[in-house]
Amino acid sequence: MQKQESEQLAFWVCRRMLGRIAPYDRCFLCGDMHLPPSDEHPHNGRYDFAGVDAAVEVVSIVHAEARRNLSSWQKKHPGEMEGEPHEFGLTLPWNIDIRGATATSELEHVLEAVRSTEQTGNRIVHGYQRDGDFHLVDHRSGVCGSCFDRSTSFDAHVDDEGLMTSRPGLAIVLVGESLRIDTNANTTSLFAEKMQRLLYPAQGRSDVQKKMDRAEQHGKKRRAVCFVLDVHYSFSLRDTLFKKDGHGYFPWSGMRPVTDIVIASAWRNRAIRFSIDQPTTTMYVRDSEKTPSPRTLGCPTTTT
Numbered sequence: 173m174q175k176q177e178s179e180q181l182a183f184w185v186c187r188r189m190l191g192r193i194a195p196y197d198r199c200f201l202c203g204d205m206h207l208p209p210s211d212e213h214p215h216n217g218r219y220d221f222a223g224v225d226a227a228v229e230v231v232s233i234v235h236a237e238a239r240r241n242l243s244s245w246q247k248k249h250p251g252e253m254e255g256e257p258h259e260f261g262l263t264l265p266w267n268i269d270i271r272g273a274t275a276t277s278e279l280e281h282v283l284e285a286v287r288s289t290e291q292t293g294n295r296i297v298h299g300y301q302r303d304g305d306f307h308l309v310d311h312r313s314g315v316c317g318s319c320f321d322r323s324t325s326f327d328a329h330v331d332d333e334g335l336m337t338s339r340p341g342l343a344i345v346l347v348g349e350s351l352r353i354d355t356n357a358n359t360t361s362l363f364a365e366k367m368q369r370l371l372y373p374a375q376g377r378s379d380v381q382k383k384m385d386r387a388e389q390h391g392k393k394r395r396a397v398c399f400v401l402d403v404h405y406s407f408s409l410r411d412t413l414f415k416k417d418g419h420g421y422f423p424w425s426g427m428r429p430v431t432d433i434v435i436a437s438a439w440r441n442r443a444i445r446f447s448i449d450q451p452t453t454t455m456y457v458r459d460s461e462k463t464p465s466p467r468t469l470g471c472p473t474t475t476t
Contacts, residue, residue, distance in 0.1 A: 176200045177438075178232040178400040179220060183469075184459045185436045185443045186221060186228045190394050194470040196222035201464065202471040219383040226394040227387030228434075229380055233366060235273075235404040242272035245347040249276070253345040260343050261287055264295070267331040268345045273404070274325065279345075286328050296329040360409055367399065371430060384429040396432035396445070406439040 179200040187193055195206055197218040209215040221228040257263055260283055270282055282299065289297040334340030370380045377385070380397055387395045401409070427433065427448055436443040438460040445453040466473070 175232065179230050180463065181400050181436055181438050181457070181460045182228065182230040182398040182434070183221065183464065184462070185455070185457060186226075186396060186398055186434060188455065189434060189443070189445050189453060190226040190228065190396060190432070191223050193221040193223040193226060193228060196220065196227070199469060199471060201469050202466060204472065206470055206472065217383060217386060219387055222387075222390075222392070223394075225392060226396065227384070227390065227392040228396045228398055229383050230398050230400060231370065231380065232400050232402070233363060233405050234402045235362075239402075239404075241275050242347070244276045245270075245272060245274075249345075249347065254337055254342055256341075257343040260345070262290060262343055264290055264330045264343075265332065265334060265337070265341050266290070266328050266343045267336045268326055268328040268343070270326045270345065270347050272347050274347075282326050283345075285326075289328070297327075299326050299328070363401075363405060363409060367433075371397070371427060371433075381429065388429045394432055395430055396434055397430050398434040398436060401435065401437045401439075403439050406437040 183193065183200075195201075197220045198205055205215070207213050219227045219229040221230075257265055260266070262283075266286055268282065268286055270279070274282075285299045286297070289299075331337065331344075332340070334342065336346075337344050370378050373381070384395045384397070431449070432445055432447045434443060434445045436457060438457060441457045441460075443455050443457050447453075
């Protein structure tokens with residue numbers, strides 16, 4: 173997720189939750205500092221948005237390894253890998269869908285697993301890697317839900333009709349856009365660790381805390397950190413996180429100088445706010461893809 177996309181989503185969400193806000197750091201739309209640097213408002217150390225009584229710092233939660241793997245697939249094998257089955261060491265027209273979070277180095281291991289499936293006479297399979305070896309599960313026998321969350325996994329079936337290829341009889345390998353790679357519990361744990369490093373560092377003051385310190389000096393009563401989830405975290409975190417009792421997953425007490433924590437997901441169309449002294453607030457995300465007007469953001473107007 174690009175920084176501009178994260179800040180735009182956070183702007184719409186926090187504007188509805190905390191009231192009118194405008195860029196206090198460099199504006200994601202016009203690129204300017206709406207409030208010029210000064211001794212009171214230095215160039216560095218600014219939080220992203222400010223309102224009359226509110227300050228917001230935006231933090232993008234991105235699974236870097238999963239995104240790197242997907243990018244590697246797109247660079248090394250742009251588009252579909254289609255050809256005669258023998259080109260992949262197969263005899264049947266397999267349709268193989270590999271999860272994008274899988275490393276490109278695993279391609280041959282996936283093909284070998286499909287070859288093994290073909291030799292046993294199965295025509296549909298799900299494979300996931302554990303301890304360096306592939307475990308294959310015939311869909312007819314059922315699949316453990318956690319299998320779908322392994323980093324290296326694929327689905328494959330024989331496509332006799334050639335509906336996925338340019339003509340019947342060809343085999344095809346596709347890399348899916350999905351970045352979901354961990355079990356829900358593991359992803360929730362990773363997310364909690366990221367948040368705790370920013371909100372409760374073991375030593376010193378984190379960058380987020382320092383920015384909220386400044387907001388407290390500015391007299392902002394609501395000091396919010398908005399965590400914007402990428403597609404991986406959006407679909408891997410437990411559904412209950414976005415419910416009013418989801419605060420049980422994280423240590424919300426002792427958040428000072430932070431008073432509010434907002435978690436937003438454009439892919440789930442959900443946002444939730446946990447606060448020290450106010451009831452938990454949930455909302456549907458609207459306008460996440462709508463670019464706000466310069467007037468709405470308070471961008472300075474220029475005349476020609």
